[in-house]
Amino acid sequence: MPQTPNEHPTLWIKSTRSDSLKGKTIVLAVTGSIAAVRTVELAREFIRRGADVYAVMSESAGWIINPMALQYATGNEVITAITGNVEHVEFFGNLGRADLLLIAPATANTIGKIAAGIDDTPVTTFATTAIGAGKPVMIVPAMHEDMYDHPAVGENIEKMKSWGIRFIGPKIEEGIAKIAGNDEIVLEVEREIGKRTLCGKKILITSGSTAESIDPIRILTNRASGKTGNELALEAYRRGADVTIVHRNRLGVTGINEIYAETADQMTDAVLYELGEGHDVLISAAAIADYTLDASEQKIKSDEGLELKFRPTRKLIKEAKEAHPRTKIVGFKAEAGVDTEELLKRARKTLETSGLDMIVANEVSKGGIGTDNNNVTILYSGKKEDLNIEGPKSLIASVLMDEITSLLTAKDDE
Template identity: 85%
Template sequence: MPQIPNDHPTLWIKSTKSESLKGKTIVLAVTGSIAAVRTVELARDFIRRGADVYAVISEAAGWIINPMAMHYATGNEVITGITGKVEHVEFFGNLGRADLLLVAPATANTIGKIAAGIDDTPVTTFATTAIGAGKPVMIVPAMHEDMYNHPAVMENIEKMKDWGISFIGPRIEEGIAKIAGNDEIVLDVERAIGKRTLCGKKILITSGSTAEPIDPIRILTNRASGKTGNELALEAYRRGAEVTIVHRNRLGVSGVNEIYAETADQMTDAVLDELAKGYDILISSAAIADYTIDASEQKIKSGEEGLELSFRNTRKLIKEAKQAFPLVKIVGFKAEAGIGADELIRRARQTLLDSELDMIVANEVSKGGIGTENNNVTILYSAIKENRNIKGSKSLIATALMDEITELLTSKGEI
C-alpha cells in the first residue's frame, strides 16, 4: 500500500519549485493592511522553494484574513498572541530557530511601532525580539501613498535601514504604496537567506537576440527569447552576486543592473565598457548576429522585383573580450541545428578550445530550446572533467549552470 503522508496537505507542495530555501524557517508577520490577502499565496511560494513557514498575525490583520487561511497557507498553527510558550523567543531569541522575520504587509502604524521599540501586538513583539537578537528582518510596506510620504514614516524607514533592516518595495500605483509583487519578495528573501555562494562576485551576462537594422522599420534578428539569460541573472542575484545583464529585453528586477543593447556592435561595446570596471566572469549567452548590413536611412520601398541585401560580418564579442581582458573567465554558448549529438559536442569542444573559454554550453535547437520554456544542454569544460547533460526548464538549467560557475569562481584551481 502507498505510504500516507502524516503532515499537513499544504506541505505536499514543499520544494516543488526549487530548493533555494531548503532548511530555512521563515516567520511571516502579517499586519492590518488589505494586502494581507496576498500572504496566502506568498507563504506557499516560500514552501514551494523548500522553506518552513510560520505565521504571526496582529488583531487588525485578523479582521482582514482569518487565521484559518494562514494555517492552511503555512501548514502550521498560527500565532495570534504570545502565550506561555513565549513564541517570540522560541523563534527569535538568541537560540531561536527562525532564519528570517518577514513583515508583509507592514502598515505605517506597525513600521512606527517597530522603529520606536513598541511591542503591543504579536507582530511588534516578534520584531523587537528579532532586532534585539540581531536576526534578519525584512519589511514589505503597504499603505496609502500619502501615509507613506509622511515625514515620520520616511524617518522611521531610514532609521530601520540604518539598523540593517531591509525593505522590499513598495510599488507606487493609483495613489497607493502597494505591496511589492510576490516574485520580487521571494527573490529578495532568497538573496538574503539563501545559498549566498557568490557574495562579492561580479557577473556580466549577455542575453537574448540582437537586432540589425535594415531600415528605420525592418530588422534582422533570430528566435532567441533571452529566457536562459534572464534565469541566469536571477540565479546569480539569488546567490548574492553583483549582476549586470546586457540585452534588448526588460528583466525589471531592481537589484540587477540592466544595459540596453540592440545591435551586435552595441552589445560588444557595452560588454567591453563593463569589463573595464572589473568583473569575475562573462556569461555570453546572447545569440549575437553573425551578419549585419549598412542600414538605409529611409524605409526601403516594397515592390515586386524583390530585394537584394549585402551582408558583412559582425565583430566577435568573445574574441574582443578575451583580447582586451585575458584574465576574465568566460562561459560561452553554442547553438546548432540539424546535427547529431556527437557532432554537436565536437563543434562545441572546438569552439571551447579556439576561443579559450572556461566553459561552454551546447544545445541542438532544431527540435526545441530556442524560444521555449525548456531545453536540453550539455556543459563542456576547459579542464579535464566529464561533460554534464542537463534537461528541463530553463530555470533548472540556470541553477545547475550556476552551481558549475560557483565552483569555477570559488575553487583554487580550474574545474
C-alpha cells in the same frame, strides 16, 4: 513529493518548484493592511521552494484575513498572541530556530512602532526580539501613498535601514504604496537567506537576440528568446551576486542592472565597457548576429526590390578575451540539424579556440529556442567530464551557477 502520516496537506507542495529555501524557517508577520489577503499565496510560494513557514498576526490583521486561512497556507498553527510558550523567543531568541522575520504587509503604524521599539502586538514583539538578537528582518510596506510620504514614515524607514533591515517595495500605483509583487518578495528572500554562493561576485551576462537594422522599419534578427539569460540573471542574483545583464529585453528586477543593446556592435561595446569596470565572470548567452549591413536611412519601398550586402560583425568573446584575459568566460554554442557527437565536437573546438572556461552546447532544431525547457551539455576547459542537463531553464541556470561557483572557488584558491 512523498506524503508522510499526519502531514498537513499544504506541505505536499513543498519543494515542488525548487530547493532554494530548503532547510530555512521563515516567520511571516502580517499586519492590518488590505494587502494581507496576498499572504496566503505568498506563504505557499515559500513552501514550494522548500521553506518551513509560520505566521504571526496582529489583531488588526485578523480583521482582514482569518487566521485559519494562514493556517491552511502554512500548515502550522497561527500565532495571534504571545503565550507562556514565549513564541517570540522560540523563533528569534539567541537560540531561536527561525532564519528570517518577514513583515508583509507592514503598515505605517507597525513601521513606526518597530522604529520606536514599541512591542504591543505579537508582530512588533517578534520584531523587537529579532532585531535585538541580530536576526535577519525584512519589511514589505503597504499603505496609501499619502501615508508613505509622511516625513516620519520616511525617517522611520531610513532609521531601520541603518539597523540592517531590508525593505522590499513598495510599488507606487493609483495613489497607493502597494505591496511588492510575490515574485519580487520571494526573490529578495532567496537572496537574503538562500545559498549566497556568489555573494561578493560580479556577474556579467549577455542574453537574447540582437537586431540589425535594414531601414527604420525592418530588422534582421533570430529566434532566441532570452529566457535562458533571464534565468541565469535571476539565479546569480538570488545567490548574492552583483548582476548586470546586456540585452534588448526587459527583466524588470530592481536589484539587477540592465543595459539595453540592440545591435551586435552595441552589445560588444557595452560588454567591453562593463568588463573594464571589473567582473568575475562573463556569461555570453546571447545569440549575437554574425552579419550586419549598412541600413537605409529611409524605409525601402516594397515595390523597389531588396538587395542586401552583409559584412561580418565583431566577435564579442574574442575582443573580451583580448582586453580582459583574466576574466572567466562561459560561452554558448547552438547548432541545428546535427547529431550529439557532432554537436559536442563543434562545441569542444569553440571552447579550445576561443579560450573559454566553459561552454554550454545545445541542438536547437529539437527544441530550446523560445521554450521553457531545454537539453544542454556543459563542456569544461579542464579534464572534467561533460555534464548533460535536461529540464526547465531555471534548473539549467541553477546547475550552471553551481559550476560557476566551483570555477570561481578554484580561481580564489589559486
